Amino acid sequence: MRLVRPRDLVVTFEAGGMVMLRSTGRGVGARAPAWAVGVLAACDVPRTRDEIVEAMGPAAGQAFDGLREAGLLVDAEEADESPVIFANYAGVEVHRAMLGDEVRLRAYFDALKATVRPGDVVIDAGSGTGVLATMAALCGAARVYAIERTDFAEVIPQVAADSGVGDRVQVVRGDFGKVQLPEKARVLVTETFGHFALAEGMMDDVRACVERNLEPDGVIVPGAFTLWMAPVPKAPPDLLGPFRRRDDGVDLTSLLADARGRAHDRAVLPSEIGSPVNLGRVEMPCGTEWEGELVLDEPCEALAAWFTLHMAPGIDMPTGPADPLTHWKQTLLPVALPAGRHPVSVTRAPEDGRTIVIDVGGHEVRCR
Template identity: 30%
Template sequence: MDVNAVFADAVARQNQGDWAGAEALYRKIDKSRAGLAPVCWNLGIVLKAQGKWEDALSAFKRAGKADPSFRGLHFHIGMCQQRLGRMADAAASFLKAVAAEPDDPTTRFNAAAALRDQGRLAEALEQADAALRIAPDFMEAQLLQTKLRTAMLPVWHVPMVNDQPRNDAYEAAIKAHVKPGDLVLEIGTGSGLLAMMAARAGAQVVTCEAVPWIAETARAIIAANGLSDRITVVNKLSTDLTVGDVLPRPADVLLSEIIASDFLSERVVPAVADAKARLLRPDARILPARGGIACALAGGEVLEKHLFTGLTNGFDLSGFNRLYPRSVRFDARETQPHRLSNVAEPLSFDFTAGPVPSGERVDFTLTAETTGRCVALAQWVWLDFGQGIRFENSPFIDAPASGWQPGFFLPSSPFAVTAGAVVPARAMHDTINIWLSLLT
């Protein structure tokens, strides 16, 4: 057999898209002269074109055994592993491909996708960013980068740092309670804004950020603002800190804004309790000192359209309401809620006092102040910094951008209330979650 002639015929068939014909000829050569790198490589290509991923993977590996320097080897191996659902192997292969061809944006993109599928989001974003530095108009990489950034940095973060009333409350509290020479421990660096406020007040700051790429970005922001000598960003959870390491002594002030929209679900209670027990002076100032949730009966036509359905185009769709979650969160400006009752504060947490109970259940009542149609129990958060400094994000007050979204806890169906009517309700928490219920 003239191997060169058969190989040329196979290549011609491959170029014409005759995958099966090319495969047959490559296999014929391989049977006669097993393990030739170009034959195994081209066999892998035509098998891949036919979706024969396992056979293609075997062919590419044999090509690599014969010639480990074969250009594109690890990329094609990764493609086969990806199609076979072997995501960890695919990620490892694509990273080898990146090491071999660091300036190939497609290789970077595929590495990013495989790392994303492994849940390795920070590494995936690094590869997507690199692909776009090489090829700024790479649309698939732009899409993947945006999805990764959304997953890693929720979209509420930017409006949170642009929430001027919140920022003003924190700065007023820092000016009132932080003294020059204080050591401030901050939990949750984020953008570095609060740490820089504390440094501007004369403190030395140690601030924790568990997400590596957020910590790195915060360091860059702090350096750009000329405060690197006063702020140390630690890429750790506060629970992993010890006094005598990066925290030179027990802190004079604890500063945090790990407050969730429901107050608790960012685990502020256990984080503060741990810091008080191990990382703070006994007389340390805690900012915020107290906080909790507030709530009121809410109505409004726009809000109801977001929460309930009924008669639509002549059909009764109210049965669909049973599938809707009993608690949702919306930007208040989007839903335009109307307050129908007084405001209650059924759950509050004092960080300066003893341990927060591991769970509480509180019954309370709300009194309607106007006649209307109640569609939800609205919930928001409040913070008390002491010395008359307080912040809340009431959904009934027009406000600028905010990272905290009010919650709306739904009854089984909307109901009418008249001024003076008393509506019973219940609140509970387990230190991580809160739940509210209208007892109607």
């Protein structure tokens, strides 16, 4: 069998010639001799045990076996998967905030009501509890494919039946980025957006589902999103303030460098920000990576970031500080900038496919 290393592998060198190997997305890790990194490097492309032994010797074959048992060498089709991330969506508690977000649910229902025609085939990509699939059926769809890979796939039929549309919602257990349905759909609905829209890293999977399963003239709900940032003239105390030398003598400043590279998600008050800047509209389907420019008329000690989902013609769902609060809230970035033009980019974090790296003017911040 040909095996490959997970794409989010993180290597930490330790004393005594050892390394700690971790795949955060798969939730596995192991301690190994430093030379085992060579085996993983060779398995950047799929390799068999025999190929590794021939190239590196019998000891490398033993390392190959150990890494396989630890879950650090996997089948090539599994290399980009993040089972731990998806397992996080398999519990009721994770869905509590999303199902309690009436702004979100109302916007999706209004968009589906405006989009779905009687007799339509609809895809719900990443169905979760099946709420959007059920809405689509209630709006007149003849058949809804609710694609869900977590254990919540077992709950969706009951939700649909209790809502009176059990005969029109068909659950497909699997990764929506890889599923091939038996027919093309006219509408695809998805709520796979994280903070700053692109966090969670699902957009590439949505695009793959669209290419496989949506009619050429099909409709995506939402059809686009707009990214926003605003300067925060004075950094709020809760952003970096906790990482200080406290009055009781505890010194937490060693955590400050890491905190500067991490986003903080919370409700931002309109009074905390300057003038919002429209970074641009992104049409669906899209990828996780994006580039743009932020133009600031004033310096700032931090940035606030959010997005607007363009659900359907005339139906938008803004998530900014001045808008009705959603479960996404807003995202604070500990990035101080002068007035002027600053390049902005979003990429997938190498250590975790569901985390994005937002780079503003050369300052990298991770957001999940």
